[in-house]
Amino acid sequence: MNFQLRLDAESVEHAFPSAPLTVEPQTAVCEVFLLLKDSHAGHVIVGQAGEIQGIFTERDALKLMAEGADLQIPVAEVMSRDPVTMRVDDTVGRAITSMAQGGYRRLPVVDETATLRGVLKSSGILHYLVQHFPAVIYNLPPQPHHKTQEREGA
Amino acid sequence: MISCPDCSFENIEGSDECQQCGQSLTTLHLAEPATDVERSLLDDRVGVLDPKLPVAVTPQTPVGEVLQKLVAQSIGCVIVVENQELVGIFSERDALQKLNVDVDAFRDHPVSEYMTSDPQTLEADSKVAFAVQRMDLGSYRHVPIVDDQGRPVGIVSVRDILRYLADKMGAVDV
Numbered sequence: 001m002n003f004q005l006r007l008d009a010e011s012v013e014h015a016f017p018s019a020p021l022t023v024e025p026q027t028a029v030c031e032v033f034l035l036l037k038d039s040h041a042g043h044v045i046v047g048q049a050g051e052i053q054g055i056f057t058e059r060d061a062l063k064l065m066a067e068g069a070d071l072q073i074p075v076a077e078v079m080s081r082d083p084v085t086m087r088v089d090d091t092v093g094r095a096i097t098s099m100a101q102g103g104y105r106r107l108p109v110v111d112e113t114a115t116l117r118g119v120l121k122s123s124g125i126l127h128y129l130v131q132h133f134p135a136v137i138y139n140l141p142p143q144p145h146h147k148t149q150e151r152e153g154a
Numbered sequence: 155m156i157s158c159p160d161c162s163f164e165n166i167e168g169s170d171e172c173q174q175c176g177q178s179l180t181t182l183h184l185a186e187p188a189t190d191v192e193r194s195l196l197d198d199r200v201g202v203l204d205p206k207l208p209v210a211v212t213p214q215t216p217v218g219e220v221l222q223k224l225v226a227q228s229i230g231c232v233i234v235v236e237n238q239e240l241v242g243i244f245s246e247r248d249a250l251q252k253l254n255v256d257v258d259a260f261r262d263h264p265v266s267e268y269m270t271s272d273p274q275t276l277e278a279d280s281k282v283a284f285a286v287q288r289m290d291l292g293s294y295r296h297v298p299i300v301d302d303q304g305r306p307v308g309i310v311s312v313r314d315i316l317r318y319l320a321d322k323m324g325a326v327d328v
Contacts, residue, residue: 005189005191005192007189007191007319007323008323030255033250033254033255034254034255036250037250037251037254040251042247042250058246058247058249058250059230059246061246061249061250062221062224062225062246062249062250063225065221065249065250065253065257066218066221066222066224066225067225068257068258068261071255093323096316096319096320096323097320097323099316099320100313100316100317100319100320100321101320103313105295105312105313122295122312122313122315122316123289123290123293123295123312125316125319126286126289126290126312126315127290129195129283129286129290129319130286130287130290130291132192133192133195133196133283133287
C-alpha cells in the first residue's frame with residue numbers, strides 16, 4: 001500500500017494529465033462548443049503544431065452563452081491568451097499551489113521545447129490524492145452507524 | 155488510547171470497535187500518515203473549508219436568468235431549492251453540455267429541465283478525504299453541504315479543496 005503523498009517530489013505526470021484537445025485559432029466558437037459537448041470536455045487548447053496560443057474553457061463558453069454572443073467568431077478572439085503552464089518535471093505540489101493561487105482548474109503541461117504534452121486538471125489532482133489513500137478511509141460512513149450508545153453489561 | 159476515525163472518541167487500546175459509535179477500529183493499525191497534508195486530510199472535516207453559502211434558485215427560474223447569475227456572481231453552479239429542500243444543482247458544465255449552441259431557443263425554459271436532480275451531498279462533519287473521494291468518483295466539482303434536515307447550508311468546490319491543500323502544504327517548499 002502506498003500511503004505516502006509526495007507532493008513535493010512526484011512530478012505532474014503522476015497526477016493523471018489528460019491528452020490535450022486542441023483546435024486551430026480560426027475555428028468558429030460554435031464548432032468549439034460542439035467539440036466540447038461531444039468530447040465531454042471542459043476546455044480546449046488553442047494553437048497549432050504543439051504550440052499554445054490560448055485556452056478556451058467552459059467558463060468562457062458560459063459568458064458567451066449568458067450574453068447571447070455571436071458564436072460564428074473565431075475562438076482566438078475570445079480565448080484566454082498565454083495560459084500559465086507547467087513543465088513535465090514540475091511537482092504536483094507546485095501545480096496545486098499554482099491552481100490555488102491563480103484560480104485555475106487546468107494547466108497545460110509542456111516539455112523543455114515548450115511543446116504541449118498534456119493538460120493537468122484539478123480532477124487529476126483529486127484522483128491522485130484518492131489513489132494515495134488507503135481504501136479504509138473511504139469505507140467510513142459519512143455518519144457514524146450508531147449501534148449502541150451504552151456499553152452492554154455482562 | 156486509540157482514537158475513533160469517525161467520531162474521535164478515545165477508546166482503550168486493542169478495542170475492535172468504537173465504544174461510542176460502533177465503527178470498526180481493526181483497520182487503524184495501518185500505516186500512520188507520514189505528512190501533515192495526509193494527516194489533515196484524514197482528520198479534518200469539511201467544515202474547516204469554510205463552505206460558502208450556495209446561491210439558490212427555484213426550479214421555475216428561467217435558465218437564461220441562471221446563466222446570467224453564474225456570470226455576474228462569478229460562481230460555477232447554483233443549487234435548486236424548493237420548499238427549503240435541495241432538489242437539484244445546475245453548473246456551467248450543465249450549461250455547455252445541455253444548452254450548447256441552442257442556448258437561445260431555451261433561455262425561457264425552467265432550470266429544472268436542465269439541472270442535475272438529487273445531487274450527492276455531504277454533511278458538515280464529513281472528512282475532507284471523504285469529500286475528495288466523492289468528487290473523484292462522481293467527477294463532481296461541487297458538493298452541497300446539508301444539515302440533518304436535508305437543508306442546504308453550504309457548498310464545497312474543487313477550488314476549496316485546492317486552496318486547502320495549498321494552505322496545508324504552506325511552508326513546505328514545492
